[in-house]
Amino acid sequence: MNNAIYLALDFPTWEVTDQFLEDNQLHGVPVKVGMELFFREGPAIIEKLKANNHPIFLDLKLHDIPTTVMRAMKNLAALEVDIVNVHALGGxxxxxxxxxxLLSGSPKRKTKLIAVTILTSHDKETMNNQLLISGELKDSAVHLADIAEQSGxxxxxxxxxxxxxxxxxxxxxxxxxxxGIRLANSSIDDQKRVATPKFxxxxNADIxxxxxxxxxxxNPYQAYRQAIEEWENGAK
Structure with a gap:
């Protein structure tokens, strides 16, 4: 298992998710649970994945007034996943x-809090013209990261x-x-800023x-092994 690579479980139900993991021998690999699956299955999906030894990134991108986010995060902290996130644009x-x-809701305090900067489905044109954030995309991402770091x-x-x-x-x-990670021979789909594991x-990507x-x-199992190979040794 490679703890630097999280598999996005973008499936509609637990049944489909479980079948995919079983069929492709992806037992215990780190996984990302997003809104589609969590909103369908609720906290039970986290417990099922933890029972099968999957490290979990719970990707709900909280973005609301501070008090609401604090209370929501206190509830999510009890799930004791590895990573949770908010939108840095929340301030x-x-x-x-x-x-x-997060700290008040989990006695073990092992869950990492990360903040979304600029979505990888956005490019500079979208950021400038639709979000009305001026300047270069990289500068905005670094600025938001700096705010996130200073805020804990x-x-x-x-x-x-x-x-x-x-x-x-x-x-x-x-x-x-x-x-926005794509294997060397994959299409980019709806992402704008993509890269291979080697790149x-x-x-300086950590995860x-x-x-x-x-x-x-x-062959998803073979593709997962390819991702690890590209990450560790570069594309062949």
């Missing part, structure tokens, strides 16, 4: 309250393309969790999130 006070809720977050979700600059600003121990490793390159592959 410093929201991130601080999220961390407060353990890391950020960012594109691989911003990971190195974020490390320079926030320090080597500040986690960079990078979605991610070379550009990769990989979904469709594995889940839609003809």
């Amino acid at each position: 410093s006070e929201m991130i601080k309250h999220a961390k407060e809720g 977050a353990d890391g950020v979700v960012c594109s691989v393309h911003e990971a190195g600059s974020i490390k320079e600003k926030c320090g080597s121990s500040f986690l960079t969790v990078t979605p 991610a490793r070379e550009n 990769l999130v990989i979904g469709r390159s594995i889940t839609k592959a003809e």
Whole structure:
């Protein structure tokens, strides 16, 4: 098992998820649970995955007023997953309250809090013209990461393309969790800022999130092994 690679479980139900993991011998691999699966199955999905020894990144991207996020995070803390997240665009006070809720809700205090910078489905044009955030995308991602770090977050979700600059600003121990990962022979789908595992490793990513390159592959187990190979040794 490689704890740097989290498999995105973008499936509609636990039954489909469990079948996929069993059929492809992906027992105990680190996984990301997003809104689709969590909103269908609730906390029970986390307990089932933990029972099968899967490290878990719970990807709900909380973004609300500080008090609401704090109370929600206190409830999520009881699930004792490995990683949870909020949107950095919620601002410093929201991130601080999220961390407060996380610490107060879990006696073991092992869950990492990370903050989403700019979604990897966005590009500079979207950011400038639709979100009305001016400037370069990398500058905005680094700025949001700096706010997150100063507010108590353990890391950020960012594109691989911003990971190195974020490390320079926030320090080597500040986690960079990078979605938008595609194997060397995969399509980019609806992502804008993508990268291979090899490129991610070379550009200071700590954790990769990989979904469709594995889940839609003809042989998902082989694709997962390929991801590890590309991460550790580069594409062949």
